[in-house]
Amino acid sequence: MSLTRIHNMSISLDGFATGEPQSADAPFGHAGERLHEWMFATRFWGAGGTEGVDDAFAARHNIGCGAEIMGANKFGPPGWQDDSDWKGWWGPNPPFHTPTFVLTHHPRPPIEMAGGTTFHFLQASPAEALATAAEAAGGLDVRIGGGATVVRDFVAAGLVDHMHLVQVPIVLGRGVRVWDGLEALEDSYDIEAVSSPSGVTHLTFTRRVGDGA
Amino acid sequence: MSLTRIHNMSISLDGFATGEPQSADAPFGHAGERLHEWMFATRFWGAGGTEGVDDAFAARHNIGCGAEIMGANKFGPPGWQDDSDWKGWWGPNPPFHTPTFVLTHHPRPPIEMAGGTTFHFLQASPAEALATAAEAAGGLDVRIGGGATVVRDFVAAGLVDHMHLVQVPIVLGRGVRVWDGLEALEDSYDIEAVSSPSGVTHLTFTRRVGDGA
Ligand SMILES: NC(=O)c1ccc[n+]([C@@H]2O[C@H](COP(=O)([O-])OP(=O)(O)OC[C@H]3O[C@@H](n4cnc5c(N)ncnc54)[C@H](OP(=O)(O)O)[C@@H]3O)[C@@H](O)[C@H]2O)c1
Ligand SMILES: NC(=O)c1ccc[n+]([C@@H]2O[C@H](COP(=O)([O-])OP(=O)(O)OC[C@H]3O[C@@H](n4cnc5c(N)ncnc54)[C@H](OP(=O)(O)O)[C@@H]3O)[C@@H](O)[C@H]2O)c1
Numbered sequence: 001m002s003l004t005r006i007h008n009m010s011i012s013l014d015g016f017a018t019g020e021p022q023s024a025d026a027p028f029g030h031a032g033e034r035l036h037e038w039m040f041a042t043r044f045w046g047a048g049g050t051e052g053v054d055d056a057f058a059a060r061h062n063i064g065c066g067a068e069i070m071g072a073n074k075f076g077p078p079g080w081q082d083d084s085d086w087k088g089w090w091g092p093n094p095p096f097h098t099p100t101f102v103l104t105h106h107p108r109p110p111i112e113m114a115g116g117t118t119f120h121f122l123q124a125s126p127a128e129a130l131a132t133a134a135e136a137a138g139g140l141d142v143r144i145g146g147g148a149t150v151v152r153d154f155v156a157a158g159l160v161d162h163m164h165l166v167q168v169p170i171v172l173g174r175g176v177r178v179w180d181g182l183e184a185l186e187d188s189y190d191i192e193a194v195s196s197p198s199g200v201t202h203l204t205f206t207r208r209v210g211d212g213a
Numbered sequence: 214m215s216l217t218r219i220h221n222m223s224i225s226l227d228g229f230a231t232g233e234p235q236s237a238d239a240p241f242g243h244a245g246e247r248l249h250e251w252m253f254a255t256r257f258w259g260a261g262g263t264e265g266v267d268d269a270f271a272a273r274h275n276i277g278c279g280a281e282i283m284g285a286n287k288f289g290p291p292g293w294q295d296d297s298d299w300k301g302w303w304g305p306n307p308p309f310h311t312p313t314f315v316l317t318h319h320p321r322p323p324i325e326m327a328g329g330t331t332f333h334f335l336q337a338s339p340a341e342a343l344a345t346a347a348e349a350a351g352g353l354d355v356r357i358g359g360g361a362t363v364v365r366d367f368v369a370a371g372l373v374d375h376m377h378l379v380q381v382p383i384v385l386g387r388g389v390r391v392w393d394g395l396e397a398l399e400d401s402y403d404i405e406a407v408s409s410p411s412g413v414t415h416l417t418f419t420r421r422v423g424d425g426a
Contacts, residue, residue, distance in 0.1 A: 013404075013416070014228055014392035169404035169416075173396025179227035183386025191226075191382035195408040203226070203382075 002134055003141045003161040006151055007061040009178065010035040010166045010200075016175035017148035024077040027089065029175060035168055038200045053196045057164060066140025067133040068096050071150035072104040075119075081106040088119065096145075099136040101129060103150060126157045148176040156181050163189070163205040215347055216354045216374040219364055220274045222391065223248035223379045223413075229388035230361035237290040240302065242388060248381055251413045266409045270377060279353025280346040281309050284363035285317040288332070294319040301332065309358075312349040316342060316363060339370045361389040369394050376402070376418040 011017050012035070019031030028035060043049035044058035072081070080086040081104065088094055097116040107121040120136075122129055133142045144154050154160050165178065185191075189205035196202065224230050225248070232244030241248060256262035257271035285294070293299040294317065301307055310329040320334040333349075335342050346355045357367050367373050378391065398404075402418035409415065 013398075014390075014395075015226075167406070169399060169406060171392055171395050171398040173392075173394075177227075179384055179386075181386075182227075182384050185226075185384040186382060191412070193380070193382060193408040193412065193414045195406040195414060199404070199406065201406045201408060201414050 002066075002137060002139060004130060004144060004154070004159055005065065005141050006144045006146075006154075006160060006163040006165075008039060008058055008164060008166060009146055009148075009151060010039070010168055011148075011178050012168055012170050012172040012175075014171050014173065015177045015179045016172040017146065017151070017178050018073075019172050019175040022073060022077060027077065031170075031172055031175065034170055038166060038168060038196070038198050041198065050198075052198075053194060053202065054198050054200065057166070057202050060164070061143070062097070064141050065098060065143040066137030067098050068100045068143045068145045069129055069133050069150065069154075070100065070102055070145040071147050072102060072106075073149070074145060074147045075102045075104070084108075087111055087113065093117075098140075099133070100145075101133050101136075103129060126154045126159055130154070130159050148178045151178055152181055155185070158188070160205075161207045165203040165205075167201040167203060169199050215279075215350060215352060217343060217357060217367070217372055218278065218354050219357045219359075219367075219373060219376040219378075221252060221271055221377060221379060222359055222361075222364060223252070223381055224361075224391050225381055225383050225385040225388075227384050227386065228390045228392045229385040230359065230364070230391050231286075232385050232388040235286060235290060240290060244383075244385055244388065247383055251379060251381060251409070251411050254411065263411075265411075266407060266415065267411050267413065270379070270415050273377070274356070275310075277354050278311060278356040279350025280311050281313045281356045281358045282342055282346050282363065282367075283313065283315055283358040284360050285315060285319075286362070287358060287360045288315045288317070297321075300324055300326065306330075311353075312346070313358075314342060314346050314349075339367050339372055343367070343372055361391045364391055365394055368398070371401070373418075374420045378416040378418075380414040380416060382412050 019029030021029050038054050039058050042055040042058045043051050044055050076086050093115040094117040099118050101120050101122050104121050107123050111119045192204045194202045232242030234242050251267050252271050254263050255268040255271045256264050257268050289299050306328040307326050307330040312331050314333045314335050317334050320336050324332045405417045407415045
């Protein structure tokens with residue numbers, strides 16, 4: 001059965017997945033790169049990186065995923081919708097290598113990139129978007145790539161089978177919080193916490209058998 | 214040197230140290246007892262309890278503390294100020310065994326309990342309250358006992374040397390959040406995270422040498 005998964009979603013101790021304001025110069029606002037330093041240090045990110053618990057979690061990002069769904073604010077800085085040349089942050093060969101669905105109220109024609117990534121722009125409910133992405137994934141899993149708003153919406157809609165959050169030891173104070181609207185998540189998910197020598201804590205949410213879809 | 218310490222402050226994944234509404238029947242509101250089950254299972258709490266990492270952290274609560282400061286909402290349910298017989302939740306022999314200062318805008322005369330606890334009622338700034346409690350502690354440390362509002366106020370005022378939070382794998386969604394107003398706490402504290410087989414994660418904040426007081 002095809003699953004819907006979230007991986008490597010990094011949050012501050014107070015639950016923010018991005019700082020503010022988001023801009024072309026600072027995609028994560030005042031958070032800078034601090035939410036992802038744990039990942040940059042792993043072998044998953046680059047040769048010579050660590051191969052401990054952080055790498056074990058990080059590397060699952062690509063395994064078995066046949067499509068990604070992301071939010072408009074992950075795809076580009078505020079205003080990218082007015083720039084017909086914008087093709088995402090990731091250069092000519094983006095790290096998705098699958099059909100990638102960008103949720104936006106300003107859809108445009110698909111963009112085919114090198115390496116297997118095609119960006120599709122979609123205005124649809126979470127359930128509709130997931131059906132479209134699942135079809136494109138051809139039996140593989142669908143990854144929900146963020147940001148926080150999209151993660152929240154898909155979890156609240158009961159569409160997510162597995163969620164991996166990485167709690168980084170900083171207090172951001174402001175930004176977009178992943179927890180809002182998710183009261184009583186523990187009723188639907190088995191939750192594990194694993195702290196890493198790097199200082200982060202990996203939180204995994206595995207949907208309980210019999211719950212939801 | 215006498216330190217100011219916080220221990221066993223339990224929070225949900227989304228940072229709430231209590232649910233809502235607080236009442237005589239449900240001191241933690243919709244959180245019930247879920248924030249403290251990890252502690253009830255330890256030997257610190259009762260004979261026959263566990264002696265692993267949760268107990269190691271929990272047991273530091275009493276060590277070396279000569280006074281406690283708590284907020285009005287920890288001392289009693291909403292309205293206790295109108296009940297001249299209210300002596301706290303803890304029965305005739307409260308577990309503090311030291312002078313215990315209750316911050317309230319409705320001060321009353323001190324109440325001497327069995328076992329060394331005397332409740333003093335204080336309307337004062339955090340710094341003033343700490344000076345009073347430190348004097349009463351006679352060279353020992355002062356514990357800030359909660360709730361979230363008082364913890365936040367003392368941390369924000371730069372008065373806390375050590376803070377131990379226990380993150381419980383539930384999402385409360387509402388209540389009083391410990392993180393509000395504490396942006397950039399990582400600039401002043403070394404932070405460690407240690408996950409326990411019980412499912413909770415112990416977060417410790419140790420004030421950096423040279424920072425603050
Ligand atoms: N911490 C991490 O691991 C991580 C991971 C990924 C991203 N991020 C960061 O998170 C930030 C983005 O997160 P965010 O919460 O601000 O936004 P987001 O989730 O990326 O995108 C939200 C936006 O997507 C569009 N959208 C969402 N659902 C839609 C639907 N059903 N139909 C049509 N459009 C829809 C809307 O934009 P429009 O109305 O403008 O179309 C909405 O404002 C960025 O800073 C990004 O870099 C962090
Ligand atoms: N999770 C845990 O480990 C933990 C630990 C302890 C307590 N708790 C729970 O947390 C809840 C209480 O937390 P809370 O954040 O609602 O309130 P709180 O921090 O216990 O008390 C706040 C109240 O104390 C009084 N106060 C605070 N500072 C003062 C000052 N400088 N001068 C005079 N009065 C002052 C004010 O009450 P007045 O204006 O009414 O006087 C204020 O509303 C309770 O449910 C308690 O059981 C949880």
